[in-house]
Amino acid sequence: MNTNIVVSLDERREKKDGSFPLVMRLGHNKRTTAIPLNISLKKKDWDEELRVVKKSYVGTNSVTRLNHIIQKSKSEAMDIILKLNENGRLQGMSILELRGHLVRKNAAISFYDYTEQQVQELISANRIGTARSYKGVISVLKTFTNNKELYFKDITYSFLKKFENSHLGKGGSYNGLAVYFRTIRAAFNKAIKEGAIDKDNYPFADYKIKSVPTEKRALDLSLLQIIIKKQIDSDDICFNARNYFVASYMMYGMNFTDMAFLKKANIIDGRIQYRRRKTSKLYDIKINPNLNKILQHYISLDEDSPYVFPIIKRDSALLQDKDIQWARKRYNIKLKKLAEKCEIEQNLTSYVSRHSFATQAMLQQVPLNAISAMLGHSSLKTTEVYLKSLPSNILDDYNAKILQ
Template sequence: MNITANIVCYKSKTLSNGEHPLMIRVCKDGKKKYKSLGVSVNPKFWNFEKNTLKPNSPNYEYLSRIIADKASELSEEIVKLKSERKDFTASTLLEENSQRVKPRTVNDLFCEQIKRLQDEGRRGYMLSVKQVYNSLLMFNKHLDIYFTDIDTSFLRKYETWLRKQELAENTIGIRFRTLRAIYNLAIEQNLVKAESYPFKKYKVSHLQEERVKRSLSKEDIERILTYKSTNNYMRFPIDIFAFTYYCGGINFIDIAHLTQANIIEGRLIYKRHKTGKLIKIPLCQQALELIKKYHCQESPYLFPILSGFHETEIQKANRIHKVITKVNKRLKEIGEELNLPITLTTYVARHS
């Protein structure tokens, strides 16, 4: 049973970009069969005498890995079929091999995760993952690599690169925690073995600076709540701050999505947009008065942040971002006028 299997640069076919496809060539009993490997190479980067990829080839590591992995798969398949004394042809060998699951790259898993989060409507986390994806692309030029390529050396180089971008310590920490979550997902999906996990040695915990506490005293809170202004544009931010404070630190995005259906027997019942956790809190008189002040019967929402016009998740997210930016800008102005010790934002109301 004489059989050979190798990867060749198929000169008989030239693609529109001038490259030749890399093909699996199986020779058995004098018969040859070819199957595309799904990648191509410029002939000047292929050593036809040695039948190998030249080291100066673009994406050398990526292409070399594909070639080595496929050659190893074919070798294992031949040994397996021989040991089982199964008769096979060049064609059936290629068919057997093509049924194997193609190894997924870091790029593949990131793109799959971004799409999944988008389909689930988890836009906030999706944008966070996409941010890390784009950051890694800028750092490494491409992500056609495997998770085994992300080792402690890779992580240290990435950290150094992020620092050169002059990012804040906590921002770098968020990038790495997101990357760690994607790596954990890769382990769950058997794309990489747990023994290769680089975060055992590379600790993300060192990428965290101590935050300045963003809370106010009761006296300062009272000064904000009693702040007087005839300007409606300044009044709305104060009322949103107050509602957040009265409702146990409710997030702005959750306020935006509140409807009459969220009020049940004098309680505010809603699911956190970020976590999906069910929240139940009693509505005090001040909070009820603010709802009565802003709720318009023509709108499905309790506060004039979203409207029936905002139908898609993107429309809603863009509108919320626009409004909270203006609200926080005006709160900052009010805080400066009141000479508060910290910058006034809706976040402060949540933690005071």
């Protein structure tokens, strides 16, 4: 049987008081995950060799009883594992399925402990962006609850409405709120799937996440042409920003992260062949002369770098994510200067090239499902959001026809 449980301190997640969560570390089929015991201890109060709480611990009336509770939790988990093994079900189970069997199905599970564990697993899987979303939700909820413990059972319809009112009362937007709530909903869905909580505790059956249309992001074709044709010297502060914007537009509205990870090896026989990091969708894009000029410029800058664009400088996933975040921030700042240089009043951001590509494809009567495929969307609804705001001149033309 290739499955075991060890009780230990999770030293990766130190709390503000210097304590660490006590977890059951589950190992199964060469993978590991943690099951929180909702107990936090400082290192001095935990005997790592004997796997027991030391008598020095003053956070309980009876250390002996606390150790009994810990051992009982481990024994109950091992009993479930042995029964699954006897029934021939154990080896065919994934570690998440097994974890769901071991976690008691009640709502008294810390939302923070659970989501912080998800952060660690996401980082291990190099899903840094999603891990950042979870960390953002943890931070904002801790502020809202004044750092009080938060259990899944506490996150009710009423709790979500209070959070909504607080967020909007501070000047936050519905769309910003929707980002938080989609992450909370994802945590609930995962916890239910794993068997950590019951479906009865799901608040999103009643609470509907709201969002509102954003301001127009797509540029009119005439403005795009100004950016594409603008003569900008290589020592100009806007040189890279303009090139990145145009390259993104010409590569099906490629997002900034995918551009950062684009490798020279992805350029094959005059085409760009790569997988989008968010969806793993495979792309095969023909390189036109204008795009080729931009790509060749950056490829020649650093022959030793595997990447096309000089964005990623470091090796680990976390540091690469920081490289991208820093570069995107600088990119957006320079895009504002580019807009001034091109006398464009509309707000220019890293998303505008993507939305502009989608809108221009629609105006060329490219079918919606084809546009969706080119953008790498998993749903046509997402594509429809991109295309909600038609350019003003198109609406003016339609209006003129109506009023004739």
